Amino acid sequence: MAAEMATHVKEIAKALGNRVPEPEIERELENYVSVYRVSVDAAKRSIVKKHGGDPGGLGPARGSARTVAELRAGENAIDVLARVVYVEKRTVRVPDGTKEILTGILGDNTGTVPFTAWEAAGLELQKGDVLRVTNAYTKEYRGKVEVHLSGRTTITREPPESLPFERAAPTGSAVVTLSELREGIGAVTITARVLQVEAKAVTVDGKAKTVHQGLLADATGRVQFSAWKDYGLLPGTALRIEGAFVKAFRGLPQVSFDDRARVEVLAETDLPALEALAQAPRAWIEDLAERGGSVDVALRGIVVDIREGSGLVQRCPECKRVLAKDACRLHGAVKGVSDLRVKAVLDDGSGALTAVFDRELTEALLGRTLEQCLTQAREAMSTEVIRDAIADALVAQPIEARGNVTSDEYGLMMIVQEAKVLRVDVQEEARAMLGALEEEP
Amino acid sequence: MRETAWRLFAGEYNESRKSIAAEGERQPSFVLTPLGAKVNRLFLSGVLTDVENLGTDAEPMYRGRVSDPTGVFHVYAGQYQPLAAAVLGKIAPPAFVAVVGKAKTYTTEQGSTYANVRPERIRVVDARVRDYWVLEACRFLRKRLELAKSAYALESPTAEAIRKLGAKAPAAEGLELAMREYGKVDLGRYTAMLAEGLRYLLPEHRTGPEEVPAPGPSAATEETVLGLVTSLDDAGKGAPWDALVAAAGKAGIEPADLEAAVDVLLDRGAIYEPVLGRIKRIG
Numbered sequence: 001m002a003a004e005m006a007t008h009v010k011e012i013a014k015a016l017g018n019r020v021p022e023p024e025i026e027r028e029l030e031n032y033v034s035v036y037r038v039s040v041d042a043a044k045r046s047i048v049k050k051h052g053g054d055p056g057g058l059g060p061a062r063g064s065a066r067t068v069a070e071l072r073a074g075e076n077a078i079d080v081l082a083r084v085v086y087v088e089k090r091t092v093r094v095p096d097g098t099k100e101i102l103t104g105i106l107g108d109n110t111g112t113v114p115f116t117a118w119e120a121a122g123l124e125l126q127k128g129d130v131l132r133v134t135n136a137y138t139k140e141y142r143g144k145v146e147v148h149l150s151g152r153t154t155i156t157r158e159p160p161e162s163l164p165f166e167r168a169a170p171t172g173s174a175v176v177t178l179s180e181l182r183e184g185i186g187a188v189t190i191t192a193r194v195l196q197v198e199a200k201a202v203t204v205d206g207k208a209k210t211v212h213q214g215l216l217a218d219a220t221g222r223v224q225f226s227a228w229k230d231y232g233l234l235p236g237t238a239l240r241i242e243g244a245f246v247k248a249f250r251g252l253p254q255v256s257f258d259d260r261a262r263v264e265v266l267a268e269t270d271l272p273a274l275e276a277l278a279q280a281p282r283a284w285i286e287d288l289a290e291r292g293g294s295v296d297v298a299l300r301g302i303v304v305d306i307r308e309g310s311g312l313v314q315r316c317p318e319c320k321r322v323l324a325k326d327a328c329r330l331h332g333a334v335k336g337v338s339d340l341r342v343k344a345v346l347d348d349g350s351g352a353l354t355a356v357f358d359r360e361l362t363e364a365l366l367g368r369t370l371e372q373c374l375t376q377a378r379e380a381m382s383t384e385v386i387r388d389a390i391a392d393a394l395v396a397q398p399i400e401a402r403g404n405v406t407s408d409e410y411g412l413m414m415i416v417q418e419a420k421v422l423r424v425d426v427q428e429e430a431r432a433m434l435g436a437l438e439e440e441p
Numbered sequence: 442m443r444e445t446a447w448r449l450f451a452g453e454y455n456e457s458r459k460s461i462a463a464e465g466e467r468q469p470s471f472v473l474t475p476l477g478a479k480v481n482r483l484f485l486s487g488v489l490t491d492v493e494n495l496g497t498d499a500e501p502m503y504r505g506r507v508s509d510p511t512g513v514f515h516v517y518a519g520q521y522q523p524l525a526a527a528v529l530g531k532i533a534p535p536a537f538v539a540v541v542g543k544a545k546t547y548t549t550e551q552g553s554t555y556a557n558v559r560p561e562r563i564r565v566v567d568a569r570v571r572d573y574w575v576l577e578a579c580r581f582l583r584k585r586l587e588l589a590k591s592a593y594a595l596e597s598p599t600a601e602a603i604r605k606l607g608a609k610a611p612a613a614e615g616l617e618l619a620m621r622e623y624g625k626v627d628l629g630r631y632t633a634m635l636a637e638g639l640r641y642l643l644p645e646h647r648t649g650p651e652e653v654p655a656p657g658p659s660a661a662t663e664e665t666v667l668g669l670v671t672s673l674d675d676a677g678k679g680a681p682w683d684a685l686v687a688a689a690g691k692a693g694i695e696p697a698d699l700e701a702a703v704d705v706l707l708d709r710g711a712i713y714e715p716v717l718g719r720i721k722r723i724g
Contacts, residue, residue, distance in 0.1 A: 285445075286609055289442075302446070302484055304446050304482075304484055304541045304562070305541065305561070305562065345443065347445060347446045347484065349445065349446070349447065349448050349484075349577060349580075349581055350445065350609075351445050352443045352444075352445055352446065391562075392564075395539075395541075395562055395564055396484075396486070396539035396541075396562075396564055396566050396570055397570065398570070398573050411442050411443060422573070423569075424573060424576065426572045426573060426575070426576045426642050427642055427643055427644070429576060430576060430579065430639045430642040430643055431639075431643060433579060433580075433583065433635075433639055434636060434639040434640065434643070437583075437632065437635065437636055437639070438636075
């Protein structure tokens with residue numbers, strides 16, 4: 001802190017042409033910051049102004065340093081050290097013509113965030129570049145944080161080593177069950193069985209790598225994993241992993257591990273057999289809400305509402321985003337590709353979530369194809385007929401749905417992988433319940 | 442966060458006398474049942490037995506009665522429920538319906554409170570959907586009953602103590618509030634309600650053809666009730682419901698039988714409700 005203050009004092013002195021003695025500046029700065037609790041940047045500007053100097057001479061304001069996971073919407077003067085995960089040039093319309101901007105994704109070891117650089121002239125960014133971004137601001141778009149780089153933002157390229165790709169494995173990681181995994185828990189030790197695994201070729205920092213991704217399960221739950229080394233994993237393999245990292249995607253925990261973890265394939269284990277673990281566990285929505293999400297669970301609920309954006313939609317041919325007024329928010333005016341989907345509110349009496357059904361599932365539940373829906377909408381000259389048909393088919397229906405559940409500030413969402421209209425033998429259950437009731441004293 | 446749609450029987454819902462006002466703008470309000478269900482939204486299914494337009498043709502306000510194995514839900518849809526009102530105005534009773542709606546209460550000038558439902562969605566369904574709803578209503582009633590039974594045995598039934606019995610926070614908070622508001626209610630009554638719901642699903646317990654509820658009130662009961670409605674009608678505004686319940690009780694008519702008799706008389710056009718909570722004789 002003291003060293004940082006000394007830097008600020010020097011900057012003020014420099015902006016004032018060294019006319020004012022540093023001890024005096026230090027006293028004033030201390031007064032502003034500690035006594036009046038003014039931000040350092042505001043204090044610096046005030047002191048320079050007070051002594052008749054130009055606050056512009058202070059150079060770009062320094063914001064508050066954050067990791068990507070710490071970014072919150074609606075903040076000004078944010079500093080972040082991050083790697084360019086993806087970037088592309090775009091041309092946008094402005095009142096006096098067009099303008100080149102850059103959009104993409106920034107990431108560090110804590111997460112990723114979309115960004116837009118509004119003053120992109122002369123700015124060449126490559127995937128993999130490590131950037132020190134100073135004085136950026138954040139905004140919210142559809143509940144997600146975005147970073148905006150304006151003309152007042154300074155962007156400096158840093159050597160790749162300044163942002164090591166992953167933290168070193170700490171010693172003494174906590175022993176947890178899969179249902180206890182939470183975002184931010186750090187490194188853990190888990191014992192689990194591989195349910196599914198698949199090798200995938202990826203490029204990291206310009207180098208080709210193979211990642212083995214899949215699902216792990218124990219008696220308490222499941223989790224997605226990424227192994228950055230070939231451990232010869234097969235469905236059914238029982239593992240003990242010491243020093244696995246927990247990350248989270250929308251509240252859904254994921255584990256990853258590599259050379260720095262101790263991975264042991266277990267010949268003998270107390271874990272349930274593969275067949276028992278392969279059944280998607282039945283879950284109540286109230287429990288999922290407490291956990292923030294879960295991989296591959298089965299729910300039984302009633303469709304109590306059909307949300308806006310259900311039915312026939314147009315998607316961007318490049319990024320698959322749903323278009324609003326024939327425009328993609330990333331790619332502008334494009335020729336949309338027709339698609340069919342349902343965003344339903346599924347309620348199991350303990351809680352509610354938004355269940356998203358893709359085209360294939362929607363076609364099956366609706367009993368008609370995308371083509372048939374398009375024809376019907378053309379004849380009716382409105383896509384509302386399809387939304388009405390979806391409501392007719394689904395509202396009040398008991399549904400069993402299976403998929404991954406994630407969460408954000410709007411609540412829980414399930415990306416449905418399998419769904420069917422639920423048929424329960426109500427008599428059998430009623431008879432059992434009545435029998436138990438009559439036996440009670 | 443979206444409010445959960447509670448499954449509960451009309452028998453329990455209609456016993457609610459307490460509503461919890463919203464704590465701020467855009468915050469939910471609740472109807473609190475004696476068993477501690479803190480209901481903002483509910484999902485219900487049953488037989489729509491009749492629909493009346495209490496408003497005008499231009500500004501309709503429909504009232505539908507939806508009966509389940511334990512009682513009748515009163516469902517009101519007007520200008521603030523345009524989607525549901527449009528549908529409710531078109532359904533020809535009797536029909537199996539399912540309703541997703543908001544829980545509301547209405548308090549009469551005399552201070553009596555009635556729980557009703559403002560539908561967000563209403564639709565015709567088949568018997569399968571209705572039966573599954575009855576089963577779900579039974580499951581959740583049993584859960585509330587069992588929790589209440591354990592909580593009634595606690596020395597100090599705070600929400601925290603109730604949570605230790607294995608309940609989630611909303612259920613525990615609701616039950617604590619309900620115990621403060623209604624005291625320890627007669628759980629036997631709700632156990633009977635649960636048995637009634639379960640038997641409704643079982644053919645071996647079915648008496649008479651489906652959808653004909655228990656035998657209607659006797660002609661004598663109807664005659665007595667009609668007499669009470671006339672004698673309690675002060676100043677021509679109709680007989681207050683509370684007074685009617687009290688007087689019927691003295692005459693040996695149970696509340697359930699009174700309700701049934703009033704329903705029959707309403708259907709026959711012998712009486713009507715000029716305002717909610719008052720009954721007036723026609724002619």
